[in-house]
Amino acid sequence: MSKLNIVFERTTASKCPVTFDVHGYFEGLPAGAQTIEYRLVGAQEWKTLTVPAKRGVVHRAVLETITWEWAPDSRDYAVQIEINQPDGLRSNALYYFKCGTPPSDETFGVATEDITRTASGGPLAELAADAQLASVQARSGAQIALVNRYNVKADLPAGPIGFEQLWNAQPAGLAINVQTMTGDQLKKLLATPNPAGWVLTPSAGLRYTLGGGEVLSMTLNGVPVTATQEIRVAGAWSLIAGFDGWPRWEGTTTYTSGPDDTGALATYLVAHSPVPAPAGDRVTIQ
Structure with missing residues (x-):
């Protein structure tokens, strides 16, 4: 096996205590049925996963169901899986900070340059959007954040x-949810005037141009978005619910089991370090 990615999926509505599933996505498995020994990093006992002969290129399984409760000096804030094979393969690390906080000397990667905000969001907002999408995409099918x-x-x-x-x-530390909306509904949201003069910053796949109180153009992965096209959009629950000067999102709630946005950012930084600043050019205002 060459790669294991794990993702976080809450099974409780509360932030803390929280119960969540750790889903594993296995790549590079040899052909045929087999067993895989794995464990949480730091645990003593190995567990066994049986993999069937018939499977896709990527095999998915729930590896752990974990419950964390708040306690002073709790170290319940990170999850990583290790595989019992000669190269000592380890998964990516997941972070969740609502029930525990790390020691002051722990780091979450390196920024190669200052990652700044602008009046309209800028590079830091773009980085946060990329992190939120990555945290829920595998389980929800989200296309943008x-x-x-x-x-x-x-x-x-x-x-x-x-x-x-x-x-x-x-x-x-806002939970990340996903809403399905049409291209027209998304354009209406993006064109809504905000009292502070802000705009909504998208993840890397979406680009749009604002002018005269409307969205003049919008592309998803380089392709123009149509009026009836359905798009799964991730965002913090408060943004989707209509706070901070934005309207409640139209469309259909698709997924409500993501991690918190602070943990999602930490997870993304660790996985992609060293991290450069995004260009800050996904929104054009005319």
């Missing part, structure tokens, strides 16, 4: 990123 400038509070400075810098940048 939107971030409100209000929820990115401070720039990320160049260099090692510790919990203080991470918390300063995105402290709310």
Whole structure:
């Protein structure tokens, strides 16, 4: 086996205590039926997963169901899986900070340059949108994510990123949900005037141009979005619910089991470090 990705899926509505499933996505498995030994990093006992001979290129399975409760000095904030094979393969690490916080010396990757905010969102909001999409895409089928400038509070400075810098940048810890809407509904949302003059910042696949109080053009992965096209859009629950100067999103709620946005950002930074600043050019205002 060459790669294991794990993702977080809450099975309780509460932030803490929280119960969540750890889904594993296995790549590069040899042909035929087999067993895989795995365990949580730090655990003593190996567990066994039986993999059938008939499967897709990527095999998915629930590896753990975990419950965390808040306690002073809790170290329940990170999950990683290791595989019992000669190369000592480990999965990516997942972070969730509503029930525990890391020690002050723990870092979450390195920023190669300052990752800043602008009046319309800018590079930091784009990074947060990419992180939110990555955190729920595998389980929800989300295609894009939107971030409100209000929820990115401070720039990320160049260099090692510790919990203080991470918390300063995105402290709310809002659960990430997914809404399915049409192209027209999405354009209407993006064109809504915000009292603070902000716009919604998208993840990398979406680009749009605003002018005269409307969306003049919008593409998803380089292809123009049609009026009736259905798009699964991730966002913090408060943004979807219609807070911070934005209307409640139209469409249909698709997924409500994502991690918190602070944890999603930490997970993304660790997986992609060293992290450059996005260009900050996904929204054009004429």
